[in-house]
Amino acid sequence: MHFVLATIALLHKACGFSQFSEYRISLADDIFSIKHVVSSFRNYNLEMDPYTAKLHYLIQSSRRITIFTGAGISTKSGIPDFRSPNGLWSKLKPIQYQDFVASSEMRKEAWRRKIVIDEDMRNALPNRGHRAVAELVKSGKCQNVITQNIDGLHQVSGILEKNIIELHGNGTYATCLECGLRHELGPIFEAFDRDNTLPVCRRCNGIVKAATISFGQSMPEEAMRRSEESSLECDLFIVLGSSLVVFPAAAFPKIAKSNGALLVIVNHEETDQDGIADLALHREIGQVLGDATNVD
Numbered sequence: 001m002h003f004v005l006a007t008i009a010l011l012h013k014a015c016g017f018s019q020f021s022e023y024r025i026s027l028a029d030d031i032f033s034i035k036h037v038v039s040s041f042r043n044y045n046l047e048m049d050p051y052t053a054k055l056h057y058l059i060q061s062s063r064r065i066t067i068f069t070g071a072g073i074s075t076k077s078g079i080p081d082f083r084s085p086n087g088l089w090s091k092l093k094p095i096q097y098q099d100f101v102a103s104s105e106m107r108k109e110a111w112r113r114k115i116v117i118d119e120d121m122r123n124a125l126p127n128r129g130h131r132a133v134a135e136l137v138k139s140g141k142c143q144n145v146i147t148q149n150i151d152g153l154h155q156v157s158g159i160l161e162k163n164i165i166e167l168h169g170n171g172t173y174a175t176c177l178e179c180g181l182r183h184e185l186g187p188i189f190e191a192f193d194r195d196n197t198l199p200v201c202r203r204c205n206g207i208v209k210a211a212t213i214s215f216g217q218s219m220p221e222e223a224m225r226r227s228e229e230s231s232l233e234c235d236l237f238i239v240l241g242s243s244l245v246v247f248p249a250a251a252f253p254k255i256a257k258s259n260g261a262l263l264v265i266v267n268h269e270e271t272d273q274d275g276i277a278d279l280a281l282h283r284e285i286g287q288v289l290g291d292a293t294n295v296d
């Protein structure tokens with residue numbers, strides 16, 4: 001028995017697990033179980049630092065992962081965080097949904113802003129963080145990616161629409177507010193650039209708006225329902241690049257955690273929910289998740 005314990009202690013040291021204490025870990029008992037040491041050591045990559053190794057272990061040992069992404073996963077793709085202190089939304093007063101519907105002047109202002117925002121979004125490509133998420137979906141471990149982003153980069157990375165839940169809609173196309181028909185942005189921008197022509201639906205003459213959820217617009221019911229279900233049925237909930245301040249979206253990690261799932265948060269800054277997380281890393285998403293899933 002002494003030999004076994006001594007061996008475990010040596011393995012811990014070799015893997016650098018003692019350094020975990022620098023982070024907020026509530027899995028201490030589990031980490032130091034024989035099962036964990038054997039399993040982690042088998043998969044251990046000498047290039048992996050202890051925190052990445054722990055994320056790798058949590059992913060390996062989970063059966064059903066739900067991923068929740070925010071603006072932080074897309075910054076490496078060149079899409080600015082509009083909510084950041086220097087972001088567009090902190091400089092301009094948001095246009096309320098009711099004002100958009102009621103006033104053609106407001107609609108013009110909205111399309112003017114949309115064209116500016118779109119310059120960053122149009123040429124953006126998925127980065128290593130998106131690719132790692134796509135790999136987890138492809139492997140079957142992750143069924144649902146809940147996203148606060150409107151950039152459509154999870155789709156571009158190869159994840160099917162049925163596996164993506166968009167809480168704030170999608171900014172890469174527009175829809176008719178009356179009949180829901182999809183309209184592409186290219187022709188809308190062209191007509192607006194030419195003489196400020198506002199788009200109308202070719203099927204019903206309704207008002208056409210970017211397919212995002214605006215301020216003053218209610219959250220999409222179906223997306224909220226699916227997000228809640230997905231939070232309740234997972235055994236590992238991973239937050240990537242969200243400061244978890246925008247509710248009701250920020251409630252999903254708590255729902256998952258209080259239902260028994262383990263919670264991982266990877267975000268550049270600290271979040272209010274780091275305290276309930278089993279692992280909270282303030283690091284670059286692509287690097288840590290890419291290393292943990294062996295995706296370049």
Ligand SMILES: [Zn+2]
Pocket residue numbers: 176177178179180181201202203204205206
């Ligand atoms: Zn229509």
